[in-house]
Amino acid sequence: MSHSSGLYILLVSVHGLIRGHNLELGRDADTGGQIKYVVELAQALAKHPQVERVDLVTRLVNDPKVSPDYAKPVEVLSDKAQIIRLNCGPRRYLRKEVLWPHLDNFADELLKHLRQIGKLPHVIHTHYADAGYVGCRVAGWLGIPLVHTGHSLGRVKQQRLLEQGTKPEVIENYFHMATRIEAEETTLASAALIIASTNQEVTQQYGIYDHYQPQRMVxxxxxxxxxxxxxVPENWQEPPIYQDLQRFLQDPQKPMIMALSRPAIRKNVGTLVKAYGEDPQLRQLANLVLVLGNRDDITTMESGPRQVLTEIFQLIDRYDLYGYIAYPKHHGADEVPELYRLLAKTRGVFINPALTEPFGLTLIEATACGVPIIATSDGGPRDILAACDNGLLIDPLDIKQIQDALRTALTDTEKWQGWSSNGLSRVRDNFSWDTHVERYLENVRQLPQRRVQSLLSPFRQGPASNITDWNIPETNRLPTADRFLVCEIDNTLLGDPEALQQLIERLNNEGHTTGVGIATGRNLDSALEMLEEYRFPMPDLLIVSTGSEIYYGPQVIPDMNWQRHISYRWQPDAVRQAMAELPGVMLQPSEGQGKFKISYFIDEEKSVSYREIMRHLRRHKLHVKGIYSHNMYLDLVPIRASKGDAIRYCALKWGLPIKRFLVAGASGNDESMLAGNTLAVVVGNYSQELEKLRSYPQVYFAQGDYTWGILEALNHYDFFGTLSQTESEMNAQIDLVVQRREELVTEGA
Known part of the structure; x- marks a missing residue:
């Protein structure tokens, strides 16, 4: 990879089959124009001198039913561009509609990739709703601008299916449309820039969304x-695929009418066959060539493509089109340009009769080969023909209009030549990748001034949402930090303003590779209010509600995988009911409660012991963990949740050894994160319940109270230096402790 200074652009396109050569376009509904777009975009961006690196991230597929190419973790496209394939649920090939449950894992894998390369992209550009879902989380976690291209939109597709008479429950069961539309709404709210292909896409398609914001669309x-x-060059030779077409045709020398698309209902190829079959003059003027993906046996295809192809074969038989129409079973991506040149050589015409067409890459490909085009009067074709003046627009449901347009293109030699020349001269100025990349980078360079706060964060609507000059960094240090300081707020970080200011200064001056986290029993809004009040910089990591919620700054994005992980056997209503049976316990106010945390005041004079409370809950078959502190506060959380569990989860997720986490606490609420292999400090004003940790070799008991104790620990562990008080010294201390315990056991015997 190049080491020059420049932009690092991360493209994300999850579904379909993506590789850098011989694209299997038309293989299925998921391997269409979007696949071609993202590969060519990556290659074009990498050629620009201002771009240092482009990673196109997609799903790794290890399935004997598809090529082993899709199981390669890395595929080099050029010296500055590569395809990165990451795990996303089962390794077998899956259609995009069933990938939703696995996208959070894909987001985690993407974080791991960024952690491994140790470099943050300048922009994350997602493609389609599934990648948008991933990008909202990753870009939000890292504070990186998000760019999005929808390619097709759920609300538009839903409307179209309903108009065709498809029942709402059928749409939802197959397409999971509610999930897709919600992901699109969140992406529209979160993205700093939406890239559309046409003006119609901006106004008519995105315009029906709740989070429609045209000022952020280009x-x-x-x-x-x-x-x-x-x-067609002078020395051009007829391509091998021409031999395949000749097998179908009585007179292969005639001009050709060609349609190239997936066999999808929306592509409306059946209407084209009807228009051709019902017009004897068209049959005499030209052959019809239908290139509809690749197939072996239509009986094994999905229902949609099978239905389309069956209808076409029935129409061919009805109009007796044998000898006039070619419909090859296979073609390679490298043969598509040759098909267009063959079309130009025979003075034919390319037609796209789709019911709707967001853009239509095939139209500009045909145009670049000198072929006139006829296309549906919709989004992309309108813009293309307005720019190139190289054909006609038609109503895709008006058979006579289709027939008239085709006859004009095939019989008016002067118009054909003018359309061909216009297209060739204008396509370069309007639709070259060089032009696209220049406009793309022009907009990307403006993104630092167009940062958008993600609506994923509940804090944005919380009581501290009027923050104006608080120190909120542009990016998150989680992927690049090589060590982490994590502190409790109450009685630890806060308590002595002078010491707190010294810590902030040391972090600014010495902690350039240090990430900062908070682990507290407070809820999210309360924690942020306290940090803002004391002007502590926005943390990179927020563990709140006693480890039951994890958020990543600076946009305060929740970790949904953690919530799913800890929800195992969590029965909050049953917990509250069981606790109501005990004396001396009282629920704390609502602000002390959380989705995965139930908090009580304990009156020790009236209540049974903490141990008896937990036994009582176990007898009710409730899987909860109790955190008791200051002899009066009890937090009940899921069995898998705690501050310590949350820190270890983050360490694993972000690829940072747990021994490089320095954690600071003062009460029993902090015990789970202080014990174990973390570097730990108990500040001087600690609660007595932590005294039992004094024998732990990796727990440092500071003399100073509050932040003074944290500052002490920074020196003790040489935390901003070589972390000298880590493995060697800790292992030696552990050996001494183990040896002493063995001696005590021997003496007791």
Missing amino acids: VIAPGVALERFYP
Whole structure:
């Protein structure tokens, strides 16, 4: 990879089959124009001198039913671009509609990738709703600007399916449309920039969304790879696929009418066959060539493509089109440019009769090869023909209009030549990848001034949402930090303003590779209010509600995987009911409660012991963990939750050894994070319940109270230096403790 200074751009496109060569376009509904777009975008961006690195991140697929290419973790596209494949649920190939439950894991894998390379991208650019879901989380966690391209939109598709008579429950069961639309709404709210292909996409498609914000949308038409799509050269030879077409045709020398698409209902190819079959003059003027993906046996295809192909074969039979129509079973991506040149050579015409067309990459590919186009009067085709003036727009449901347009293109030699020349001269200025990349980078360079606060964060609507000049960093240090300081707020971080200011100064001056976290029993809003009040910089990591919630700054994005993990056998209503049976316990106010935390005041004079409380809950078959502190506060959380568990989860997730976490606490509420392999400090004003940790070799008991104790521990562990008080000294101390325990056991015997 290049080591020059420049932009690092991360592209995310989760579904389908993505590789850098011989794209299997049309193989299925998930391997279409989007796949081609993202690969060519990555290659085009990497050629620009201002770009240092481009990673196109997608799903790793290890399935004997598909090529082993898709199981390679890394595929090099150029010296500055590569495809990165990450785990996302089962390794077998899955359609995009069933990937939703696995996207949080994919987000974690993406974080691991960034941690391994030790470099943050300048921008994350997601493609389609599933990648948008991932990008909202990762970009929010890291504070990186999010760019999004929808490609197609759920609300638009839902409307179209309903108009076709599909029942709402069928749409939801197959497409999981509610989940998709919610992901799109969140992405629209979170993205700093939305890249659309057409003006119609901005106004008519995105315009039906609740979070429609046109000021953050820009139209940048996709590019065409002009080095592959070019007019017929003088020494051109007929391609091998021409032999395949000749098998179908009585007179293969005639001009060709060609449609190239996936066999999808939306592509409306059946109407084209009807228009051709019902017009004897068209049959005499030209052959019809349908390139509809690749197939072996239509009986094994999904229902949608099978239905489309069956209808086409029935129409061919009805109109007796044998000898006039070609429909090859296979074609390679490298053969597509040659098909366009063959079309130009026979003075044919390319047609896209789709019911709707967000853009239509095939139209500009055909244009770049000198072929006139006829296309549906919708989004992309309107913009293309307005720019290139190289064909006609048609109503895709008006058979006569389709027939008239085709006859005009095939019989008016002067118009054909003018359309061909117009397209060739104008496509480079309007639809080249060079033009696309220049406009793309022009907008990306403005993103630092267009940061958007994510609506994923509940804090944004909380009582501290009027923050104006609090020290909120632009990015999160989690992926690049090589050590982490995590502190409780109450009685630890806060308590002595002078010491707190010294800690802030040391973090600024010496902690350049140090991430900062908070682990507290407070809820999110309360914790942030306290930190802002004392002007402590926004942490990179927030563990709140006694370890039952994890958030990542600076946009305060929740970790949904952690919530799913700890929800195991969590029965809050049953816990409250069981606790109501005990004397001397009282629920704390609502602000002390959380989705995964139930907090009580304990009156020790009236209540049974803490041990008896926990036995009582176990007898009710309740899987809870209790955290008791200051002889009066009891937090009940899921069995898998605690501050210590949350810290270890984060260490694993972000790829940082737990021995490089320095944790600071003062009460029993902190015990789970102080014990174990973390570097730990108990500040001088600690509660007596932590005295039992004094024999632990990796727990340092400071003399200073509050933040003075944390500052002491920084020196004790040489935390900003070489972390000298880590493995060697700790292991020696552990050996001494183990030896002494063995001696005590021997003496007792």
